[in-house]
Amino acid sequence: MEQDLMAPKQRRKFLQILAGGVGVLLAAAAGWPLLRFLAPPGGGDASDQVTINRGEVAPGSVHMFQYRGRPAVVLQPSPGEFVALSAVCTHLGCIVQWQEEEDLFLCPCHAGRFAADGTVISGPPPEALETLPVTLEGDQILVG
């Protein structure tokens, strides 16, 4: 600020108003994140939901689809029962393949094996395949 010829009191008033303005901006800058942080998380995106025709999932076989941008799989282990899983191997991220004859998922990268419900049978994967929420509405399977 250039040399003011104003008396200290006047200069101070001006500076205080400026500081007040900056203070309001800073309060907003602190308050907004605080509010968002404390606010409850938004409900699950309805647009994420995937609808699959029941007929596409024959008993004993699987149907691959995309869920939230990642490969997923839905299968019918017993008639009327549907299970949806993420097809991303929990070891290092490769995509698992369904082995019809052996009734399990096999990962081609390091031979991780998962059961039809996603649990690890053998190999390096540290945890089961992520299960996705499934609801049945008449002839439609809703995932997510």
Added chain:
Amino acid sequence: MMRLFVLCLGLFTTLTCVLPVPEAAAQQAEETVCIQCHAGLEGSLGAPVQAWRGSVHDRNGISCHDCHGGDPTDFAMAMSPERGFVGVPEHAEIPEFCGKCHVGVLEDYQKSAHGQALEAGGAQCVTCHNSHAVEVAKLDLINRDSCTRCHDYGRAEKIKEILADTDARIKSLEGELERLSELGTNVDEQQGQLFSLRNRFHRAFHTVKIERIREQTGPVLEGLDKLREEIAAVESDLGQRKFWGSVAIALLVVAGILFFLIRRTYEEEEKP
């Protein structure tokens, strides 16, 4: 007072020199019995241990028994067929030996010209990747010296050319994701995706068929593009954060300066 201090110091020093030094208890992974024995052996029995150390298998916790079987915790049963010990595989047994884990590569290899030539002494895993001193597959494994051991370099050179561009793109994305993860951004999912794409890409090479490789490269490149978009979104997010952070920093600096100027107005009044 001074004498008391010196006496205490002397006593303390004497005591501490006499008392034993306690060992810092460090928890380390125990070595398998395989390593405990073979590390001390000579020649071809001991060499694999040194070769394996620092290899990609070592870094990922894959040890002797994971491939050769046997019991890694019991000296008596370490090399027992009862515990799955299979010993050293013969030339023609090697693909299935490595293929116990590397399922996808085995599939593609068996369909390839190399796979067909296996019984006749053709190339198998160890031919290019070494045993024990195995490293993450890289493009330079395809080179004139290696491939011309059995045939001319023509097709190999062509394949290497086709692979080069995608390989470079994979490497660049790996670097970017590494940089992001060092900043603390969680890119585990993206790193997993890239790993999956890289493996799909590497595995396709083993067919050593140009059309097949081109077929597989298409989807891989699509996947890489999608990843690049996701990374761009993450970087844009980080850029936004930095922007608003800079605004906040600037506001604080301005506030500090304003407060200092206000202080100066008081100082002028304080002067007598």
Added chain:
Amino acid sequence: MSPLKALIDFFDVRLGVREIYQRELAGYLLPRRVNIWYTLGSVVLTLFIVQILTGILLLIYYVPDAEKAFQSVQYITDDVAFGWLFRMLHAVGANVIIIALLLHMLSVLFMAAYKGRRELTWLSGFILFNLALILCLTGYLLPWSQLSFWATTVATDVPGAIPVVGDLLVEFLRGGETVNNLTLGRFFALHVVGLPLVLLALIGFHLFCVKRRGISTPPFGEEYQQEELLPFFEHEEHPGGTPFFPNYVVKDAAVICFFLAFMLAIVFYAPGLFFPPSAFEPADPFVTPPGIKPEWYFLWAYQTLKIFPSEIIGLGVQIIFMTFLALLPFIDRGAERRPAKRPIFLTCFVLGILLFVGISIWGHYS
């Protein structure tokens, strides 16, 4: 009558707030030539408040269980809106507060503000500094990363060097022979409630001592006159001095703003400064990452332990040094406060700083 005046009148008639304002703020006179280092006290206080506030926010989402801790911190950083911001503020704030504490202590040492019957202020301040270090140590474990787990293992190993009771002490600290879920439980209780309560009580006492005895005059300039100490309690007056409010409050505010700007600069421009890669890997009791070291403010202790052939000597040297510092006002009894006239002190002071910095750098590279 303005509404503001009416409001103040309401409280003034019931609690005498105007008198408090006059006594504690506008009428609280400080020496005229108080320098910038005097602001560090309020800087430290503000930073503690920031730690408490961000800490409470993190508490909303953090889970103090070995199976879930790392993942809960990941949830805060990746999924909670602005979670990354409050986590970073808390982690970076912890380091900045140690810097501010060190500067505060160094300026008090240099200006011999511990003299003139201010031993209790110094002692409570020194204990506060140690409490802050223990808060940092206990907080470090909570994310349950590889860095957390192994740095805590190394740090809790140190008391093991004490003869006879060493091993028992270590087990007591850890709630077992090795760092495990029980360690997390006790460190969490200490970090979130135990230590903050003691801290707040001591801060209250420290501030009470400062106010009660009075602010010391800076020992510089021609007008400085050594205080004459009479054999009874005296509050050091500064007649004709400068009011604390608003004159010095704005100065405090300015330096606080700069420290906060510094903190934010680290958060946004050097976020990896206090986060090596092992800070982002979940704890694995079976794999020790290479090159695990304590945080920079403990490197001096870490390296000192490595220098001496026996751990107990290394530990003993540190205990002697810390005890000496704690009891400094009882050892340095001279009345002289001007640095230029205290050559022995100045030499020790400069040597001490050089040693601290030197050994810490050595510890970083060793």
